[in-house]
Amino acid sequence: KSRNSPPLVFHMVPFIGSTISYGMDPYKFMFTNRAKYGPVFTFILLGRRMTVALGPRGNDLILNGKLSQVSAEDAYTHLTTPVFGKDVVYDVPNSVLMEQKKFVKSGLSAENLKMYVEMIADETMQFLNRDAAFEAYQSRENRVGDFHCFQAMSELTILTASRTLQGKEVRDGLDKSFADMYHDLDGGFTPLNFMFPNLPLPSYRRRDVAQQKMSDFYGDIIRRRRADGSHEHDMIASLMECTYKDGRALNDREIAHIMIALLMAGQHTSSATSSWALFHLGAQPDVVEAVYDEQVRQFGRDDGTLAPLTLDGLRSCSILDSVIRETLRLHPPIHSILRKVRTDIPVPTSLSAPSEQDAYVIPQGHYVVACPGVSAVDPLLWSDAEAFSPSRWTTHSSEKELAEKDDKGETVDYGFGAISKGTSSPYQPFGAGRHRCIGEQFAYVQLSTIIATLVRELTFESRGGVPAQDYTSMIVLPQPGSRLHYRRRQ
Numbered sequence: 001k002s003r004n005s006p007p008l009v010f011h012m013v014p015f016i017g018s019t020i021s022y023g024m025d026p027y028k029f030m031f032t033n034r035a036k037y038g039p040v041f042t043f044i045l046l047g048r049r050m051t052v053a054l055g056p057r058g059n060d061l062i063l064n065g066k067l068s069q070v071s072a073e074d075a076y077t078h079l080t081t082p083v084f085g086k087d088v089v090y091d092v093p094n095s096v097l098m099e100q101k102k103f104v105k106s107g108l109s110a111e112n113l114k115m116y117v118e119m120i121a122d123e124t125m126q127f128l129n130r131d132a133a134f135e136a137y138q139s140r141e142n143r144v145g146d147f148h149c150f151q152a153m154s155e156l157t158i159l160t161a162s163r164t165l166q167g168k169e170v171r172d173g174l175d176k177s178f179a180d181m182y183h184d185l186d187g188g189f190t191p192l193n194f195m196f197p198n199l200p201l202p203s204y205r206r207r208d209v210a211q212q213k214m215s216d217f218y219g220d221i222i223r224r225r226r227a228d229g230s231h232e233h234d235m236i237a238s239l240m241e242c243t244y245k246d247g248r249a250l251n252d253r254e255i256a257h258i259m260i261a262l263l264m265a266g267q268h269t270s271s272a273t274s275s276w277a278l279f280h281l282g283a284q285p286d287v288v289e290a291v292y293d294e295q296v297r298q299f300g301r302d303d304g305t306l307a308p309l310t311l312d313g314l315r316s317c318s319i320l321d322s323v324i325r326e327t328l329r330l331h332p333p334i335h336s337i338l339r340k341v342r343t344d345i346p347v348p349t350s351l352s353a354p355s356e357q358d359a360y361v362i363p364q365g366h367y368v369v370a371c372p373g374v375s376a377v378d379p380l381l382w383s384d385a386e387a388f389s390p391s392r393w394t395t396h397s398s399e400k401e402l403a404e405k406d407d408k409g410e411t412v413d414y415g416f417g418a419i420s421k422g423t424s425s426p427y428q429p430f431g432a433g434r435h436r437c438i439g440e441q442f443a444y445v446q447l448s449t450i451i452a453t454l455v456r457e458l459t460f461e462s463r464g465g466v467p468a469q470d471y472t473s474m475i476v477l478p479q480p481g482s483r484l485h486y487r488r489r490q
């Protein structure tokens with residue numbers, strides 16, 4: 001038996017363990033057990049031993065853990081490989097993933113992001129002018145309407161992501177059959193698949209059929225482009241020009257599967273985050289007007305109209321930026337980051353052991369769980385931790401310094417560009433270390449362009465208040481069915 005294992009959270013039923021209380025409300029579960037056992041403790045999730053290490057030092061232990069100790073691919077491959085496809089992300093050794101992340105980053109260049117702003121604004125205006133959800137906006141008489149927020153944001157997210165990142169064949173291919181294919185693929189992206197990668201269930205079969213179809217869909221696009229020698233500025237075009245260190249170019253399958261991974265990544269995170277942002281804006285009309293006034297300051301013209309959005313202009317909108325930061329502080333799409341423990345991990349005494357000899361050891365075979373979001377809503381760290389107040393980011397309050405604090409700006413490069421070494425910041429919605437997100441800039445462009453465009457045209461009101469968080473899916477979603485009221489401005 002392993003010596004000095006962290007304390008085990010009390011539970012009544014073997015195998016089920018703490019699945020229900022953790023699965024229903026992970027943050028409540030973390031705060032409750034931190035109070036009982038301290039920042040390091042183990043709980044049972046469907047028969048697996050999950051060891052949590054909370055706080056900046058816990059994040060550092062897990063997110064900056066050595067490759068010999070912690071493995072992301074061992075934790076995630078059962079969930080992601082059947083959905084993304086083989087030979088990419090968690091189906092390859094970490095060194096190959098680092099190269100694949102470098103390739104994707106090269107496709108998210110500043111000049112591409114600049115072009116994407118106008119395309120996303122255009123898609124958003126088309127959506128307002130055409131989608132049934134905004135018929136009150138389209139009609140001249142009644143200018144007040146309401147819409148199913150998360151559903152509308154899911155549609156707008158895939159329209160804008162396919163127009164920019166995915167490319168015009170995907171954008172033009174967004175018909176019912178694509179929606180069905182995506183829906184079946186997404187049905188395989190559930191926490192259940194973490195635990196049971198393959199069950200003889202219809203949903204698993206639909207996932208596998210959809211993955212094959214999606215892979216062929218992208219494969220056809222790539223083959224046609226190679227034949228036509230077309231020159232697009234999207235991710236597919238970029239990936240077609242990439243070669244690994246050993247000189248080998250990416251093959252069509254790898255490109256197709258990376259595109260599926262990026263589609264899934266962007267879809268879940270952006271649809272959830274834009275929905276949460278709109279609900280909070282609807283609950284605080286004064287913030288909506290502050291964002292609108294900022295648009296007038298940044299883009300207003302003498303004739304009273306607003307100039308088209310630009311990347312540089314958006315990057316000067318600090319209130320809009322703070323709305324997104326505050327949304328991600330309260331609603332990080334990924335609440336738990338997992339790794340499989342490959343060799344015993346000695347826990348530094350600073351992380352909660354009374355003295356050296358009884359420092360904890362996390363045994364091989366456990367999973368480790370990092371919850372960066374716990375620090376971001378920790379009442380011990382933030383005044384009014386629960387409140388949505390973007391002003392905390394614009395004024396030079398202690399919170400802003402707190403969140404910006406990183407280990408003296410030290411950077412490290414794992415092969416896909418220099419990133420801050422620090423995990424001391426209590427605000428890490430994009431993770432840290434070798435597995436840190438590379439979609440942050442694209443996400444900000446997509447979210448800020450959509451929100452700026454909607455605020456220019458509408459005011460919002462969440463009459464039911466901000467919905468409860470639904471933790472039962474892979475990404476934290478607003479309680480299904482929540483609606484949002486709007487009024488057309490001019």
Ligand code: HEM
Binds near residue numbers: 097262270437443
């Ligand atoms: C608000 C939007 C987003 C948030 C909050 C977010 C969050 C995260 C987090 C927390 C991680 C670390 C996961 C881990 O350590 O296990 C991550 C990794 C990653 N994300 Fe994102 N993400 C966002 C959008 C995107 C987008 C739009 C893309 C692609 C275009 C993307 C692609 C990736 C990739 C490729 C990784 C690397 C996974 C690894 O190295 O293991 N993300 N993201």
Ligand SMILES: N#Cc1ccc(COc2ccc(/C=C/c3ccc(C(F)(F)[C@](O)(Cn4cnnn4)c4ccc(F)cc4F)nc3)cc2)cc1
Binds near residue numbers: 022023191437439
């Ligand atoms: N019974 C039960 C029961 C059990 C448990 C629970 C709740 O327990 C948990 C525990 C952990 C988690 C973790 C979320 C998680 C992790 C990884 C990924 C990912 F890999 F997929 C991603 O990082 C996603 N991503 C990154 N950036 N954008 N998207 C990614 C990476 C690269 C890539 F290219 C594409 C990607 F999209 N996705 C989600 C969620 C719920 C409830 C009920």
